[in-house]
Amino acid sequence: MTERRAARLGLAVALVVVLAQLGVAAGWSLTHDDPTFLGLTRRCFEREKRLPVEATSGDPVAASASGGTLRVIVDGALVTIAIASSEREAARLERFYAADDPGERLDVLGRYVSLWLRSPSAAQRQQLHDCAY
Amino acid sequence: MRTERPAPAYRLAVGGVLAGFAALVAWNAWSFDWLRGYDAVANEHYATVVATEHRLPSVAESSVWHTPPLWFALVGWLRRLASAAGWESVHRPGQLVAALAGVCVCIVILLLARELWPDRRVVHVVALVVAATSPALVRASAMYHPETLSTALGAGGMLAAVRGLRRGPTLANGLVAGALLGLASLTRAWALPVLLVVAVAYLLDGSRSGRRAPALALALVAGVLVVPWLAHQQASYGSPLVFNRDAPDEPLFHRRPKSFYLGPRALRVFEHPVTPVFRNELVPQLYADWWGDWALTWDAPLPPPPAGLLPSHVVAERARQAFVGFVPTVVALAGLLALCFLAAARRSLALGLIPASSLAVLAAFLVFTIRYPSTDGDTIKATYLLLALPGTALGAGLVLDRLRSQSRLGLWAVALALAVLAAVQAPFLVL
Numbered sequence: 001m002t003e004r005r006a007a008r009l010g011l012a013v014a015l016v017v018v019l020a021q022l023g024v025a026a027g028w029s030l031t032h033d034d035p036t037f038l039g040l041t042r043r044c045f046e047r048e049k050r051l052p053v054e055a056t057s058g059d060p061v062a063a064s065a066s067g068g069t070l071r072v073i074v075d076g077a078l079v080t081i082a083i084a085s086s087e088r089e090a091a092r093l094e095r096f097y098a099a100d101d102p103g104e105r106l107d108v109l110g111r112y113v114s115l116w117l118r119s120p121s122a123a124q125r126q127q128l129h130d131c132a133y
Numbered sequence: 134m135r136t137e138r139p140a141p142a143y144r145l146a147v148g149g150v151l152a153g154f155a156a157l158v159a160w161n162a163w164s165f166d167w168l169r170g171y172d173a174v175a176n177e178h179y180a181t182v183v184a185t186e187h188r189l190p191s192v193a194e195s196s197v198w199h200t201p202p203l204w205f206a207l208v209g210w211l212r213r214l215a216s217a218a219g220w221e222s223v224h225r226p227g228q229l230v231a232a233l234a235g236v237c238v239c240i241v242i243l244l245l246a247r248e249l250w251p252d253r254r255v256v257h258v259v260a261l262v263v264a265a266t267s268p269a270l271v272r273a274s275a276m277y278h279p280e281t282l283s284t285a286l287g288a289g290g291m292l293a294a295v296r297g298l299r300r301g302p303t304l305a306n307g308l309v310a311g312a313l314l315g316l317a318s319l320t321r322a323w324a325l326p327v328l329l330v331v332a333v334a335y336l337l338d339g340s341r342s343g344r345r346a347p348a349l350a351l352a353l354v355a356g357v358l359v360v361p362w363l364a365h366q367q368a369s370y371g372s373p374l375v376f377n378r379d380a381p382d383e384p385l386f387h388r389r390p391k392s393f394y395l396g397p398r399a400l401r402v403f404e405h406p407v408t409p410v411f412r413n414e415l416v417p418q419l420y421a422d423w424w425g426d427w428a429l430t431w432d433a434p435l436p437p438p439p440a441g442l443l444p445s446h447v448v449a450e451r452a453r454q455a456f457v458g459f460v461p462t463v464v465a466l467a468g469l470l471a472l473c474f475l476a477a478a479r480r481s482l483a484l485g486l487i488p489a490s491s492l493a494v495l496a497a498f499l500v501f502t503i504r505y506p507s508t509d510g511d512t513i514k515a516t517y518l519l520l521a522l523p524g525t526a527l528g529a530g531l532v533l534d535r536l537r538s539q540s541r542l543g544l545w546a547v548a549l550a551l552a553v554l555a556a557v558q559a560p561f562l563v564l
Contacts, residue, residue: 010471
């Protein structure tokens with residue numbers, strides 16, 4: 001066997017191995033969805049906290065969040081949650097909300113930028129943080 | 134043997150890569166926070182116990198008690214010297230040992246290429262550049278950790294063995310190979326598979342040629358160095374290859390889920406190649422860790438808590454590394470296979486020893502990581518496979534040299550590809 005032939009054979013087998021791995025991954029990603037942060041948060045509020053969750057409406061800042069948005073009523077207090085995908089995006093969402101000077105109603109925890117309708121209590125805030133992933 | 138004087142371009146390329154790599158790892162070892170390396174605190178406790186109390190640490194004193202003691206004895210002694218000299222950074226000598234060992238790994242890979250293909254300068258340079266631009270080697274060369282020392286000693290043992298098998302083993306040659314591989318195994322257990330492969334190669338050569346003394350010398354020296362340690366582990370903990378946790382009490386292939394073997398989230402290595410994504414999926418985690426820094430120990434903030442976000446550039450830089458590594462990975466894998474085919478066709482023990490060592494290390498790693506599953510993925514680390522680097526780097530050199538156009542243009546294309554490989558990775562590799 002010449003070196004060139006060994007190299008070609010090695011390359012062919014290596015490509016088959018690599019393409020097989022990529023094929024498995026492509027097949028899996030087409031047929032499965034990993035839960036999103038929005039999905040995990042919604043499930044936590046609904047199943048673990050038993051809190052009413054609804055779609056966000058009339059909030060262009062939250063609507064622009066790439067990770068999605070939802071509204072939840074935490075012990076009588078309405079909060080709109082916007083989920084960012086990067087630090088830069090979280091800062092952008094925070095900046096837009098902060099323009100209206102919301103004070104304590106604005107709550108930023110990593111990727112979660114939340115605007116409460118009224119200033120929340122510590123317990124209400126904790127409930128929200130419990131469902132942050 | 135080649136007697137002609139190497140071309141200036143070749144000397145410049147080899148010298149430049151080695152000098153550049155030495156500067157890189159020295160700078161990184163100087164800059165890297167020793168506490169961010171793998172098992173840093175446990176390594177420190179182990180080294181302190183060995184250096185000050187001249188004994189092995191107990192299970193309670195260091196979580197790496199199962200690791201052989203050579204590196205700890207060395208850095209413990211250096212630590213005492215540094216301390217006596219009033220040096221505040223007492224861990225720095227240990228990191229510089231890792232850096233020096235990293236440089237030795239590159240030199241040995243170059244010497245292996247020159248030994249196997251004396252006149253093939255493209256193979257030499259490609260193998261050297263592939264090794265020197267391997268992020269796993271660069272990262273390990275900055276850590277307060279024994280991995281690169283074991284790799285350097287093990288690769289040195291491979292070089293001595295290849296020389297012996299090509300030129301006819303001698304007693305001295307068997308002694309040197311046995312000593313280096315014994316010391317490597319006394320540094321990290323990952324060298325044991327290489328020692329086994331080399332011993333088998335020497336035995337086969339002995340049975341072919343009737344020269345059994347080199348094989349005996351190799352086995353004797355390596356045995357004198359390693360057996361006391363293995364016997365101690367057997368006597369103290371019930372197994373010569375004991376690990377710091379018990380293996381689950383279930384059949385080997387039931388210990389990992391299917392996703393471990395199939396790597397279903399492998400495509401995410403090009404998008405978000407950091408923890409916790411594809412945790413405990415063997416191929417993607419290993420790939421992301423070799424070319425990047427899956428566990429976020431290298432020039433990155435600590436893994437964020439729930440809801441926390443990583444700075445965008447941290448993920449983007451590692452995703453870029455994943456793209457950069459794709460073609461070299463295919464070429465290196467192809468090269469390893471090509472070496473296997475070639476060695477089998479030529480029935481060459483010297484040539485076969487290289488891929489066989491890589492495959493033996495890979496097999497040992499596979500058994501280890503299946504045997505000891507962990508929820509945080511800490512038994513899947515690219516640095517565990519550094520002893521497979523000689524085989525993959527040499528194989529990549531062979532494949533690129535054989536499949537390139539043999540014209541001057543082909544040579545320039547290879548040179549350009551290597552330059553791009555180094556330049557694109559520089560922002561990640563330089564701390």
